Structures are given as structure tokens and as C-alpha cells.
Amino acid sequence: MVINESIKGWDRNQMAQKVAFDIPDGTYVNLGIGIPELVAGFVPAGREVIYHTENGLLGMGPAPEAGKEDPELINAGKKCVTAIPGACFFHHADSFTMIRGRHIDICVLGALQVSGEGDLANWSTGEPGAIPAVGGAMDLVAGVKTIFAITQHLTKEGEPKIVKECTYPLTGKGVVNTIYTDLAILDFTDKGLFVREMAPGVTFEYLQQVTDATLYQ
Amino acid sequence: MVINESIKGWDRNQMAQKVAFDIPDGTYVNLGIGIPELVAGFVPAGREVIYHTENGLLGMGPAPEAGKEDPELINAGKKCVTAIPGACFFHHADSFTMIRGRHIDICVLGALQVSGEGDLANWSTGEPGAIPAVGGAMDLVAGVKTIFAITQHLTKEGEPKIVKECTYPLTGKGVVNTIYTDLAILDFTDKGLFVREMAPGVTFEYLQQVTDATLYQ
Amino acid sequence: MINKIVKSTAEAVADIFDGAVVMISGFGEAGSPIELIHALIDRGAKNLTVVSNNTGSGHVGIAALIENKQVKKMICSFPRTTNSIVFPELYKKGEIELELVPQGTLAERIRAGGAGIPAFYTPTSVNTPLAEGKEIRVFNDQPFVMEYGIRADFSLVKCKTADRYGNLIYNKTARNFGPVMCTAAETTIVQAGEIVELGGIDPETVVTPGIFVKKVVEIPNPAEESKLVKENRRYPW
Amino acid sequence: MINKIVKSTAEAVADIFDGAVVMISGFGEAGSPIELIHALIDRGAKNLTVVSNNTGSGHVGIAALIENKQVKKMICSFPRTTNSIVFPELYKKGEIELELVPQGTLAERIRAGGAGIPAFYTPTSVNTPLAEGKEIRVFNDQPFVMEYGIRADFSLVKCKTADRYGNLIYNKTARNFGPVMCTAAETTIVQAGEIVELGGIDPETVVTPGIFVKKVVEIPNPAEESKLVKENRRYPW
Numbered sequence: 001m002v003i004n005e006s007i008k009g010w011d012r013n014q015m016a017q018k019v020a021f022d023i024p025d026g027t028y029v030n031l032g033i034g035i036p037e038l039v040a041g042f043v044p045a046g047r048e049v050i051y052h053t054e055n056g057l058l059g060m061g062p063a064p065e066a067g068k069e070d071p072e073l074i075n076a077g078k079k080c081v082t083a084i085p086g087a088c089f090f091h092h093a094d095s096f097t098m099i100r101g102r103h104i105d106i107c108v109l110g111a112l113q114v115s116g117e118g119d120l121a122n123w124s125t126g127e128p129g130a131i132p133a134v135g136g137a138m139d140l141v142a143g144v145k146t147i148f149a150i151t152q153h154l155t156k157e158g159e160p161k162i163v164k165e166c167t168y169p170l171t172g173k174g175v176v177n178t179i180y181t182d183l184a185i186l187d188f189t190d191k192g193l194f195v196r197e198m199a200p201g202v203t204f205e206y207l208q209q210v211t212d213a214t215l216y217q
Numbered sequence: 218m219v220i221n222e223s224i225k226g227w228d229r230n231q232m233a234q235k236v237a238f239d240i241p242d243g244t245y246v247n248l249g250i251g252i253p254e255l256v257a258g259f260v261p262a263g264r265e266v267i268y269h270t271e272n273g274l275l276g277m278g279p280a281p282e283a284g285k286e287d288p289e290l291i292n293a294g295k296k297c298v299t300a301i302p303g304a305c306f307f308h309h310a311d312s313f314t315m316i317r318g319r320h321i322d323i324c325v326l327g328a329l330q331v332s333g334e335g336d337l338a339n340w341s342t343g344e345p346g347a348i349p350a351v352g353g354a355m356d357l358v359a360g361v362k363t364i365f366a367i368t369q370h371l372t373k374e375g376e377p378k379i380v381k382e383c384t385y386p387l388t389g390k391g392v393v394n395t396i397y398t399d400l401a402i403l404d405f406t407d408k409g410l411f412v413r414e415m416a417p418g419v420t421f422e423y424l425q426q427v428t429d430a431t432l433y434q
Numbered sequence: 435m436i437n438k439i440v441k442s443t444a445e446a447v448a449d450i451f452d453g454a455v456v457m458i459s460g461f462g463e464a465g466s467p468i469e470l471i472h473a474l475i476d477r478g479a480k481n482l483t484v485v486s487n488n489t490g491s492g493h494v495g496i497a498a499l500i501e502n503k504q505v506k507k508m509i510c511s512f513p514r515t516t517n518s519i520v521f522p523e524l525y526k527k528g529e530i531e532l533e534l535v536p537q538g539t540l541a542e543r544i545r546a547g548g549a550g551i552p553a554f555y556t557p558t559s560v561n562t563p564l565a566e567g568k569e570i571r572v573f574n575d576q577p578f579v580m581e582y583g584i585r586a587d588f589s590l591v592k593c594k595t596a597d598r599y600g601n602l603i604y605n606k607t608a609r610n611f612g613p614v615m616c617t618a619a620e621t622t623i624v625q626a627g628e629i630v631e632l633g634g635i636d637p638e639t640v641v642t643p644g645i646f647v648k649k650v651v652e653i654p655n656p657a658e659e660s661k662l663v664k665e666n667r668r669y670p671w
Numbered sequence: 672m673i674n675k676i677v678k679s680t681a682e683a684v685a686d687i688f689d690g691a692v693v694m695i696s697g698f699g700e701a702g703s704p705i706e707l708i709h710a711l712i713d714r715g716a717k718n719l720t721v722v723s724n725n726t727g728s729g730h731v732g733i734a735a736l737i738e739n740k741q742v743k744k745m746i747c748s749f750p751r752t753t754n755s756i757v758f759p760e761l762y763k764k765g766e767i768e769l770e771l772v773p774q775g776t777l778a779e780r781i782r783a784g785g786a787g788i789p790a791f792y793t794p795t796s797v798n799t800p801l802a803e804g805k806e807i808r809v810f811n812d813q814p815f816v817m818e819y820g821i822r823a824d825f826s827l828v829k830c831k832t833a834d835r836y837g838n839l840i841y842n843k844t845a846r847n848f849g850p851v852m853c854t855a856a857e858t859t860i861v862q863a864g865e866i867v868e869l870g871g872i873d874p875e876t877v878v879t880p881g882i883f884v885k886k887v888v889e890i891p892n893p894a895e896e897s898k899l900v901k902e903n904r905r906y907p908w
Contacts (some may be wrong), residue, residue: 026436028645048436050599050645054774055698056844058643059599071700071895072845078699078752085633086599088640089843091850091878092698093549093782096775097617100550100795103645131759132771133751138801139775142794143550173798243673245882265673267836267882271537272461273607275880276836288463288658289608295462295515302870303836305877306606308613308641309461310545310786313538314854317558317787320882348522349534350514355564356538359557360787390561546791552810554783554791573789573819582810603875638840639876 001209003158009182009199017042018197019108019148019180023049030054030099030140032109033077035150039108052104054095054136059087076136099136100143107144109137111151111179113166116213118176118188120149121168134171141172153181154210162186162193163212183207192216218426220375226399226416234259235414236325236365236397240266247271247316247357249326250294252367256325269321271353273312276304293353316353317360324361326354328368328396330383333430335393335405337366338385351388358389370398370427377429379403379410400424409433438600438650439629443473446623446651450479450588457544457589457615458486458496462515463659465608467592467625468495470651472669474590475499481506485544485586487537487611489513489521492663498670500524507531509584511540517663536564539581541614546583548617548646553582589619592656593642596626597633600647601640609641616646625653675837675887676866680710683860683888687716687825694781694826694852695723695733699752700896702845704829704862705732707888709906711827712736718743722781722823724774724848726750726758729900735907737761744768746821748777754900773801776818778851783820785854785883790819826856829893830879833863834870837884838877846878853883862890 010018012035020042023029030052031039040062043049051060053075060075061082069080083089098104113121120141123134141147151161162179178196179186184207185197194216198207208215227235229252237259240246247269248256257279260266268277270292277292278299286297300306315321330338337358340351358364368378379396395413396403401424402414411433415424425432440446447470450456456474460466475498484505490497497520499505513521513532524530535543536558546554555578559565569580591612594605602624604612616622629652677683684707687693693711697703712735721742727734734757736742750758750769761767772780773795783791792815796802806817828849831842839861841849853859866889 050436052645053844055701056847058645059637070843071897072702073843074699074701078701083637083843085631086597086601086644087637088601088635088643089637089841089846090640090643091846092774092778092848093851094643096778097545097549098643098645100775100779100793101548101617102550103617129763131751131762132769133749134771134773134801135749136774138773138799139795142797143775170799267673269882270607272464273610275882276874287606288660289465290606291462291464295464300606300874302868303834303838303881304874305838305872305880306604306609306874307877307880308609309537309541309611310614311880313541314782314786315880315882317538317542317556318785318854319787320854346526348514348525349532350512351534351536351564352512353537355536355562356558359560360538387562542786542788549779551779551791551793552813552815553808554788556788571790576789578789606875636876638843639873 003210004206007201013038015150015180015182018185019150023047023106027105028052028103030104030107030144034110036108036110037077052098054099056090056092056095057083057087059084096139099139102143102145104144106146106148107140108148108150109140111149111161112168113161113163114149114176114179115166116164116193118174119166120171120176121166122171124169126169137171141175146177147175148178148180149176150180153183160210160212220427221423224418230255232367232397232399235402236367240264240323244322245269245320247321247324247361251327253325253327254294269315271312271316273307273309274300274304276301313356316356319360319362321361323363323365324357325365325367326357328366328378329385330378330380331366331393331396332380332383333410335391336383337388337393338383339388341386343386354388358392363394364392365395365397366393367397370400377427380429437598438647439598440649440651443469443651444476446470446649447473447477449621450474450477452479453481454479454587455483455485457586457619458484459591459610459612459615461487461607461610465592465610465612466495466659467590468657468659469653470590470623470625471495471499475502475669480504483507483509485509485584487511487540488515489518491515491517491659493520493668494662495659497521498668500530505530507533509533509535511535511537534564541611543581543584544611544614544618547585548614551583553580555580584618586619587621589615589622591615591622591624593624594627595635596624596629596650597631597635599632600644600650601635602626602642602647603635603639604641613642616642621648622646623649625651625656627654627656628652674835675884676835677886677888680706680888681713683707683886684710684714686858687711687714689716690718691716691824692720692722694823694856695721696828696847696849696852698724698844698847702829702847702849703732703896704827705894705896706890707827707860707862708732708736712739712741712906717741720744720746722746722821724748724777725752726755728752728754728896730757730905731899732896734758735905737767742767744770746770746772748772748774771801778848780818780821781848781851781855784822785851788820790817792817821855823856824858826852826859828852828859828861830861831864832872833861833866833887834868834872836869837881837887838872839879839884840872840876841878850879853879858885859883860886862888862893864891864893865889
């Protein structure tokens with residue numbers, strides 16, 4: 001595998017923007033921690049999207065102004081947020097009723113690995129001695145109707161994150177609908193993993209070369 | 218079996234009063250439809266008892282004054298009631314969390330038959346063509362910590378209602394703790410069904426004669 | 435834009451199809467969405483399976499829906515009530531099916547359906563005829579019966595106040611089955627006594643979050659079933 | 672008379688015994704009953720099994736309870752957080768057990784415990800290591816894993832407002848696990864920001880009905896965990 005250093009790919013904001021463009025008006029969306037948190041800032045004007053955070057808020061708004069933080073009004077990443085008019089608070093069992101009961105339309109989350117079958121690994125590298133922590137990730141992929149994974153195409157060490165089979169412990173099997181990376185947007189279909197869009201300078205041949213799973217176009 | 222017509226036994230109010238006396242201060246109580254509804258009126262002064270009605274109210278108060286009825290503030294018997302200060306409303310799943318989860322201390326309900334093993338039949342005579350209706354009775358006997366059955370000792374036809382084995386369909390098996398009839402108070406113990414108190418003029422021999430199940434004293 | 439408010443009960447129930455499973459809130463008349471039920475009678479969808487605690491009174495509301503021969507099967511806990519005439523008559527003639535479910539099990543099955551729980555175990559009804567043919571399993575030396583979650587195509591629910599997101603609050607014991615039924619249907623249709631602006635309901639006091647609701651119609655002065663029954667009214671009038 | 676109000680946190684936790692299962696509300700610091708946890712440290716009960724979403728930050732609250740070697744086992748969904756130092760260290764040394772549970776499964780297991788449901792099926796964690804060794808069962812062609820209800824001897828919960836019956840309301844996302852934990856313990860102990868007269872909480876807005884609560888202690892100005900962590904405070908101070 002030869003990595004073409006001249007290809008810059010999309011940056012984090014551009015990746016978030018690509019995801020945001022695929023969030024339709026009127027949907028209920030759960031955004032994971034990290035790059036997914038950027039997505040809300042890029043949803044096109046005119047679309048009304050309601051954000052769910054699994055720690056008990058539907059109608060999450062942006063971060064508060066400095067000095068107006070309330071440590072009891074936080075998101076799943078434990079950052080201070082606000083609540084929009086029309087928001088509501090509820091307890092954890094009710095919150096996961098929304099998730100497990102297939103009431104949330106879209107979840108955007110990070111990935112350690114995604115397989116060619118849509119398997120997702122994003123909670124543990126399975127290293128001995130590491131502290132395992134799962135949070136709500138397994139509930140989200142099991143219950144939310146559409147799962148968007150957003151991730152760099154390669155690890156920091158240059159290894160493919162889109163693999164034939166996940167080597168890390170799974171979060172869920174066959175759960176991802178679309179992968180957004182710095183290099184491409186990839187859709188899972190019944191016939192395989194299809195390339196929908198590539199970043200400037202990326203060719204299908206190059207993309208396949210840096211992807212362990214088989215791609216279709 | 219010879220019924221002694223000269224024995225009047227306790228009337229409905231006296232039966233309710235006997236039950237009320239056994240409801241300790243500070244308990245949460247669910248009262249069934251019929252004679253059980255009379256019980257609240259006889260709880261001794263100084264005892265604070267909180268009434269639960271399974272259709273979503275904890276802290277049920279007495280019937281409203283005439284003209285102040287609210288058809289959306291009712292008890293399980295669909296009669297208009299009031300709510301005391303400190304009451305709260307909740308939905309049906311939460312209401313039966315209180316019942317099934319063993320949070321209610323005492324339930325007082327009517328009986329068609331009670332067996333010598335504490336089995337209760339109070340929802341159906343099992344007659345062909347009859348419309349079966351169970352309501353919350355099976356949930357109550359399965360979940361409430363202490364079950365008081367209040368019933369006439371004999372049917373209108375003069376048949377024992379406290380039987381060796383119930384012939385009517387069961388509401389629950391081995392669930393009744395105490396039976397309050399017009400003739401006696403009977404407690405279930407590990408060693409059998411013991412007579413605690415008899416109405417004026419009732420002898421143990423007579424009581425056993427009008428009771429199909431074996432009694433102890 | 436999210437706006438779940440529709441103009442009429444006819445529009446609210448327009449998608450209910452023959453053979454649908456329909457949950458209807460209410461405990462007796464408290465919380466029964468009588469205007470939505472009457473709109474469903476006007477719509478005429480047939481072979482419905484109706485999940486509701488009771489079978490209605492007199493000749494209005496659920497009773498009228500049954501009388502109009504739109505209901506194939508009732509799933510309920512208490513089909514026998516004062517002034518319940520229609521259901522018993524059809525049931526005795528074998529013209530309507532009945533699945534009798536203990537009230538708490540009914541509420542929990544609906545909640546499970548809404549929460550993505552396909553089945554659970556409960557102590558209720560063990561050793562009774564209502565557990566016959568069901569799986570019994572012992573946990574900690576005590577027997578429990580397995581019950582399935584229930585989902586519906588539509589839920590018809592009455593509440594006190596709603597907003598355009600579908601957030602709801604209820605009135606006293608009219609809350610009953612409404613909140614769980616909202617969660618368990620593909621399409622939840624609500625009649626609200628009033629509709630307020632976003633933010634008009636305190637976010638701490640919302641009982642049904644809007645995510646569970648698809649359509650809301652405002653009915654400021656809903657009919658009182660017991661009054662209609664006393665006046666011996668029949669629907670369609 | 673029903674009066675669940677106690678005068679001190681020491682009195683509130685006085686019955687917690689060695690080996691008890693203790694649920695502790697909170698999602699990070701939001702909703703964490705820090706004064707009750709510190710009282711439990713003072714009390715010194717050991718070999719506890721603690722059910723809580725996280726394992727605490729810095730050297731206060733749950734982290735201090737763990738650091739004080741009172742916790743044998745944690746049941747939680749996310750033991751790794753910013754400023755989580757104590758748990759990782761003990762865990763790596765093999766000095767504390769961990770049962771890792773997906774967050775929604777944790778909430779549902781607690782709710783089930785409180786609702787008298789011994790077990791239920793969920794799609795969460797199927798085909799992952801967290802379902803290994805558990806019963807898998809197919810409903811409608813989809814696999815589900817069986818999970819058990821959890822009950823505790825004690826729950827420690829923080830809320831905003833309480834009355835002498837134990838009715839509670841919460842503040843924003845500090846509600847999180849509090850309401851389900853209140854239902855699932857033999858003895859639920861609550862710290863409330865304020866205590867009001869009966870009727871001071873609108874009966875339509877009560878989140879935790881008093882029946883689930885045994886003791887309430889008023890803590891008008893609870894410590895903020897994150898501030899204590901920033902100041903590098905340690906409990907006992």
C-alpha cells in the first residue's frame with residue numbers, strides 16, 4: 001500500500017459538512033462525541049433538525065455563552081449545552097426507549113474500524129489491560145434507523161480503517177449505512193460498499209488501494 | 218351444612234372497619250372496587266395512609282362534593298375522586314411498576330373464592346358465554362406485599378366461599394394473607410388458616426361447619 | 435420545518451387502513467380520544483385490531499366503532515363495564531375476538547413494544563388460565579410468564595396540551611395509557627385540548643416527548659362520553 | 672405520619688452495610704449525590720457493589736469512595752472519563768471488578784428491577800463480546816440477548832426538590848438515572864436541593880412518586896464535582 005501524501009482530502013469541517021448535507025429536514029438526530037459534534041453547525045439553513053442526547057434531552061441547542069454554563073445541562077460527551085424552545089428532559093430509561101425503540105432517525109458516530117459488511121467497531125481496541133468503556137454506542141447502533149460513521153480513512157499509522165473484517169471487538173454487526181471519511185463517501189447497499197463521492201484528487205483505484213474492504217462504483 | 222339464621226355477623230361497614238384497623242400508619246394501600254372502597258373511611262385517626270389507584274394516582278382522596286366532579290379524576294372503579302396535597306399522577310406502566318415491583322404495602326380486594334392454601338379467585342366464574350374481565354386484579358395479587366380479601370363468608374346461595382380448592386379460575390396462587398368475612402377474620406400462616414377473631418355469636422365449630430377449608434385456632 | 439399540527443380529525447386519521455392494529459388511549463372515558471374515534475368511524479377502515487383497556491360505553495366512542503363492525507379483535511383488560519352493551523352482545527354471538535390481558539401486563543407489553551423489547555417475564559397471571567400455553571420460566575425459585583411486546587400501526591391518544599413538535603402533557607388520571615401508546619405505534623395521532631407555542635410547555639414537565647408523535651389536532655371542547663351515554667346518543671349521529 | 676426527611680447525611684446513610692449493592696445516580700457530575708457519597712465514605716461500609724454510569728473524577732465523590740477501598744465491584748457503562756484516575760489504576764492492578772453494561776441496557780435493567788421484571792430481551796450488544804455467554808433468542812427472525820433486572824439494597828440519588836412524602840423533581844439532564852434507581856432499591860436515599868410543603872410540587876409534574884423513596888436530606892448548596900476536581904481536592908478532606 002502506497003499512501004499518496006499529495007492528497008489532502010477533506011478536513012474535519014468538510015467531512016462534517018458532507019454528513020450535515022445528508023440530514024433531511026424534520027429528522028431526529030443523535031450526534032456522537034468528537035467530529036460528529038461538528039455536524040450540527042453545518043446543517044443547511046431551512047432544515048429543522050432535533051438533536052437527542054442520550055443523557056436525557058431532546059432539543060439540544062448549541063454550547064452556551066461563556067459564563068452561562070450549567071453543569072446540570074450537558075450532552076453525552078459531558079460538555080455544557082443549551083436547550084431549544086420545544087425541548088424536553090427525561091430519564092435514562094425513557095431516553096433509551098427512543099433509541100432502542102427505533103424512534104431516532106439518524107446517529108452519527110466515530111469509528112475505529114468498519115467492515116465491508118457494515119460491521120462497526122468503535123468502543124475498544126481490545127488491548128489487554130485497557131479499560132473497556134462502551135457508553136451508549138451499542139444501544140445506538142442496535143436501535144437507530146440510519147447509522148452514519150465518520151472517520152479518517154486511515155489510522156495515524158497509515159492502516160486502513162475500512163477493512164474486510166473488523167479485528168477490534170464489534171459495536172454492532174451490519175449496522176453502518178454510510179461512511180464519511182476524509183477521502184470519500186461510501187454507501188452500504190445489498191450489493192456491497194459503493195463509492196458515492198471522492199475528495200479532490202482521489203481516484204477509485206487509489207481509494208481501493210487504501211481500503212481493505214472491496215469497493216464498487 | 219346448617220346455616221344458623223340467628224347469627225347476624227358483621228355488616229359491611231364493620232367488616233371494612235376490621236380491615237381498616239389492620240392498616241398501619243405510613244403504608245401505601247390499593248383498595249379494590251366494592252366493599253374495599255369503604256375501608257378508607259374507617260382508618261383510625263392519627264394514621265397517615267396513602268391510597269394508590271392503578272389508573273394513575275398516588276394520594277387519592279375522598280369523593281368530591283356534588284358539582285365538583287372531574288370526569289378525568291377517577292379511581293379504578295371509574296368513580297370520581299379527589300387528590301390530596303402531596304399526590305401525584307403517572308401513566309399506566311409506571312403505576313404497575315409500583316404494583317408489580319412490590320412497592321405497594323397492602324391491597325384490599327373482594328373474593329369469589331379463597332382456598333385453604335390462600336389461592337384467590339375473584340375475576341371470573343368461568344361460566345361459558347360470560348364476558349371475562351380481569352382488570353388489574355392479577356397484577357395486584359402478584360405484586361403487592363400483603364393481600365387482604367374481604368368477602369361474605371357464604372354465597373347468596375349459602376355455599377362456602379372459603380374452600381378446599383377453588384373451582385373458579387384463579388387470580389393468583391397462595392397470595393391471600395388475611396380473609397375478612399361477616400363471620401370472622403382468618404389469617405394464613407405456614408401451618409394453615411387460623412381464626413383470629415369471630416363475630417358475636419359465632420363459635421369455632423359453627424365457623425368450621427360453614428367453611429369448606431380446614432380451620433385452626 | 436417540523437409542524438405536526440393538522441387541521442381536522444378527518445385529516446388526522448386519513449391513513450388508517452383496513453386490517454390495521456390501532457391503540458386507543460383511555461381508562462373508561464378518561465383519556466379516550468372520542469373525536470378521533472368518531473373520525474375513524476367516518477373513515478370506515480375495517481378489520482381493525484383495537485388495543486384499549488375497555489370496550490366502551492353506550493353507543494359512542496369505542497363502543498360505536500365496534501357497533502359499526504369495524505373491529506375484528508379487541509386486546510384489553512376489562513371488556514365489561516357499566517353501560518357496556520355493544521361488545522358483550524357481539525362477543526356472545528362470536529362476532530368479535532377477544533384477547534384478555536391483565537391490565538399491568540397490557541401496559542408493560544405496550545411499553546416494551548415502544549422500547550424495542552420483544553419480550554419480558556412477569557409474575558402476573560402465573561398459575562392462572564391467562565398464562566395457559568405461555569412459556570413459564572423460573573428465576574430465583576419463582577415462576578414467571580413470558581409476555582411479548584405489542585406494537586401498533588396507529589395510536590389514537592387524547593391529551594391536554596401539545597405544541598407543534600408533538601410534545602404533550604395530560605390531565606390528571608386521563609394520562610393512563612396515553613404515554614406508552616404514543617411510543618408503540620408507527621403513527622401516533624393525538625387530539626389536544628389546546629396547542630401552544632414552542633416553549634409553552636416547561637421542558638421539565640413534558641410527559642410525552644414530541645419524537646413519539648406524528649400528528650396533532652386541536653379539539654378545544656371534547657365531548658364527554660358519559661354525558662353522551664346518559665343522553666343515549668349514537669354515533670354516527 | 673409520613674415524614675421521610677432526615678436531618679443529616681450521616682443519618683441518611685447510617686444503615687448501609689458491608690457487602691451492600693448501592694446504586695448511585697448521575698451522569699458524570701450531573702445528578703451525582705456527592706454529599707451522600709462522602710457520608711458513605713465517613714460511614715466506611717466496605718465490599719460494596721456500586722451500580723453507576725461512571726467511576727468518578729479526581730479524588731472526590733465516587734472516585735474517592737473507590738480510592739478508599741470500599742468498592743469491590745463496579746457495574747457501569749463508561750468507567751473511563753476525563754480526570755478518571757482512581758478506577759483505572761485499581762482496575763489495572765486487578766483490585767476492583769468491573770461488569771461493563773451498555774448504557775441503555777443498564778438503564779433498562781435497573782428499570783426492570785424496580786418494576787418486578789426479572790429478565791427481558793434486547794437487541795443491544797448482540798454479536799458483540801458483551802453478549803458472550805448470554806442467552807440469545809430469535810423473535811421475528813432477529814436475534815436478541817436476555818438481560819436480567821438489577822435490584823439494589825440502597826440507591827443514593829440527587830434531585831432538585833422534594834417533599835416529606837418523598838415526591839421528587841429533578842434539574843435538567845441531572846435527572847438521568849435518578850428516577851429508575853429510586854424504583855430499584857430496598858432503601859432509596861435522596862439529597863434534595865430544597866424541601867417544600869406537601870402540594871408545593873404540582874402533582875402533574877412529579878417525576879419520582881414518593882412511594883419509591885425512604886429518606887430525604889436537604890442539601891441546599893451541593894458541591895460541584897468539577898470545581899473540586901479542578902482545585903485538586905480529596906475526600907476525606
